[in-house]
Amino acid sequence: MAELDEDRSPGHLRLLAERIGRNVNLLSGVTLLLGVLFVFLTVFPEVFQRVFVASAPEQAATDVGPIAVDEGIVNGIHVETGFIVDDNLEVVRGTCTACHSAKLVTQNRADREGWTKMIRWMQKTQKLWDLGDSEALILDYLAKNYAPQKKGRRARLTNIEWYDLTP
Amino acid sequence: MEKTRTLFDLQRLYATDPIEADRLVFGRESDPVTRRGFLRNAGLSAMAVVLGGSVVFAKDMPAGLIPALLLEGGDEDLLAKLGKDKGLIVLNDKPFNIETPAHLLDDDVTPETRMFLRNNGLIPTAVDVNTWTLTIDGEAVERKVSFSLKDLKTKFSHHTYRLVLECGGNGRAEFDPPAEGNQWTVGAVQCAEWTGVRLRDLLEKAGVKKNAVYIGYYGTDTHLSGDQDKVVISRGVPMGKALEDETLIAFAMNGKDIPLAHGFPLRLVAGGWPASVSGKWLKRIAVRDKVHDGPKMTGDSYKVPIEPVEPGTEVPEEKLRIIESMPVKSLITYPKSGASLVPGQKLNVRGHAWAGDLAVKEMHVSIDFGTTWLKASLLPPHNRLAWQRWSAELTFPKNGYYEVWARATDSEGHSQPMVVPGWNAKGYLNNACHRIAVRVK
Incomplete structure (x- = not known):
């Protein structure tokens, strides 16, 4: 997962941010911004949803809308988010990344019961809405693709990058 | 020559001069007295587009409230924007959770x-x-x-x-x-x-x-x-x-x-x-x-x-x-794991040790998976609750794969365990000894 994370393509948000950043001294008017934002909102439509989710989360319960995930897949990983590509990825992405990074999902492992507990905790304390029919789909995806791995009491050292230490 | 302004520069600008930042980014001018609202609606339309909708309470919106959408979200350049060493590891970019590899924690005083x-x-x-x-x-x-x-x-x-x-x-x-x-x-x-x-x-x-x-x-x-x-x-x-x-x-x-x-x-x-x-x-x-x-x-x-x-x-x-005081713990901050030595080459290892509210009393290292332990030299803390520098000189008896293990003992006699200690659902307080890989060939 780690090396795949490093291959992540730049997010659209970053492109927007850098364009704003580079031109910050020129922004006397709004024309340029409007252009940038048009691009931004065209390629990043869930921004609308995120804004409205923040103000009225309960209305966004199950209708996450179509989200294209075919813009970049390498070795079965959706490059932009790092999610494993499988059934129900769209609903997982649309729901989980409304509030937090996909990395918070992909670095965790749990069985179906464990993932259910995390959803309940987020609903109880973090303002996560009722997921309705989406919940079962999300749990199917998480329990299959992010199941626990046995680590034992102490794992062996892995990913050692050997280098010559000059005396 | 125009300096490229990073997103984090914008954030710093917002932190120090929100009104100027608003003017630069959105062409927004807020009321100089109340520091709220938008004078002559300057900047309002631009900000509304950023936010994906009209700013409902525009007249009450405080100056310098940079929309969170501009600041948060996935970003491979996050470390640079945050002024962090590129060797740090981004665990999570919303919210920010970034950790430091042990070999980058060698400084006595950790830099930003x-x-x-x-x-x-x-x-x-x-x-x-x-x-x-x-x-x-x-x-x-x-x-x-x-x-x-x-x-x-x-x-x-x-x-x-x-x-x-x-x-x-x-x-x-x-x-x-x-x-x-x-x-x-x-x-x-x-x-x-x-x-x-x-x-x-x-x-x-x-x-x-x-x-x-x-x-x-x-x-x-x-x-x-x-x-x-x-x-x-x-x-x-x-x-x-x-x-x-x-x-x-x-x-x-x-x-x-x-x-x-x-x-x-x-x-x-x-x-x-x-x-x-x-x-x-x-x-x-x-x-x-x-x-x-x-x-x-x-x-x-x-x-x-x-x-x-x-x-x-x-x-x-x-x-x-x-959880109150944290348990005794230590890190090997030099060398970086993966050091390859030639036969007979000595290795000076070093790191830090700390023990919550207590002091560290002794420091030991092992190159044989905990069979024997060598006492390391240990300095007193700069002040109470600071970490303590330790170091040791190691020699390796023959070619092969080794792990250097480090174990600190606090002033009340508690030592770091070799395996992961008491399981708890949220995964707190793992103070198992730090290990690095070393080989001689």
């Missing part, structure tokens, strides 16, 4: 560039140092008092300490069954030099009543849900810890203003305890007549089973205790 970052919510974007106040109130004070930044800096004596701040979940990645949350390995720890005033001196001004039990902090970060009224995290410490010499209301880190991501302009700093008690963007301290009950003080947050349990056991809340 190599300092782990653990945020629960979104970094505040409107920090006005001219109007910023710290209020002390709560059930257990005689009177509510407020201090401006200038008050704090001019009316109280300053103190500087090097203090170890370690995330309660440092080492979480090793638990089996897995523990939920950010999967920290070893690098959610730092020892910076903090300057500020003693919390004790401020509490004296408010007058602490006899029924005081705990203090709780409140900051200005924003909840991930976007709800401006929802407190992200509000933890604290019992009065005993609050009144210690080293418990500071800090306004400087490593001799400069605290970086925004680390709590600018004020941070409560209580070394040796889970770093989550050291509240950032500090606005308020409540002196409570009971154990503080803010978000992340209750439920199972920052708590471990009172009695040890079989891994995977569900433990009811009443059988959990709040």
Whole structure:
């Protein structure tokens, strides 16, 4: 997962941010911004949803809308988010990344019961809405693709990058 | 030549001069007196487009409230924007959770560039140092008092300490069954030099009543849900810890203003305890007549089973205790894991050791998987609650694969375990010995 994370393509948000950043001294008017934002909102439509989710989360319960995930897949990983590509990825992405990074999902492992507990905790304390029919789909995806791995009491050292230490 | 301004520069600009930042980014001019609204609607349409809709309460919108959407989200250049060394590891980019590999923690005083970052919510974007106040109130004070930044800096004596701040979940990645949350390995720890005033001196001004039990902090970060009224995290410490010499209301880190991501302009700093008690963007301290009950003080947050349990056991809340002083621990900060030596080559290893509220008494290293241990040299801490430098010279008897293991022992005789210690659902307090790989060939 780690090396795949490093291959992540730049997010659209970053492109927007850098364009704003580079031109910050020129922004006397709004024309340029409007252009940038048009691009931004065209390629990043869930921004609308995120804004409205923040103000009225309960209305966004199950209708996450179509989200294209075919813009970049390498070795079965959706490059932009790092999610494993499988059934129900769209609903997982649309729901989980409304509030937090996909990395918070992909670095965790749990069985179906464990993932259910995390959803309940987020609903109880973090303002996560009722997921309705989406919940079962999300749990199917998480329990299959992010199941626990046995680590034992102490794992062996892995990913050692050997280098010559000059005396 | 125009300097390329990064997003984080924008964030700094917003932190120091929100009105100018608004003008630069959105062409927005807010009312110079109220610092709210949009003069002649300048900038309003641009901001509305950024936010994906009209700004409903435009006339009340405070100056310098940079839309969170511009600041948060996935980004491979996040480390550069945050001013972090490129060798750090981004565990999570919303909220920011970034850890430091052990070999980048070799400095005696951890610089900002190599300092782990653990945020629960979104970094505040409107920090006005001219109007910023710290209020002390709560059930257990005689009177509510407020201090401006200038008050704090001019009316109280300053103190500087090097203090170890370690995330309660440092080492979480090793638990089996897995523990939920950010999967920290070893690098959610730092020892910076903090300057500020003693919390004790401020509490004296408010007058602490006899029924005081705990203090709780409140900051200005924003909840991930976007709800401006929802407190992200509000933890604290019992009065005993609050009144210690080293418990500071800090306004400087490593001799400069605290970086925004680390709590600018004020941070409560209580070394040796889970770093989550050291509240950032500090606005308020409540002196409570009971154990503080803010978000992340209750439920199972920052708590471990009172009695040890079989891994995977569900433990009811009443059988959990709040983590206080962190356990004894150490890191090998030189060399980086993976060092390849030639036969006969000596290896000088070194690192830091710390022990929560206690001191480290002894340090040992092993190159034979714990069969024999060599006593390392160990320096006293720069001040109480700072980490301690240790070092040892190693020789390897023959070619092959070795692991260097490091084990610290605290002043009460507790040593680091070789395996992952007591399982707990949230994955706190893993102080198993640090290991690096070395080979001779």
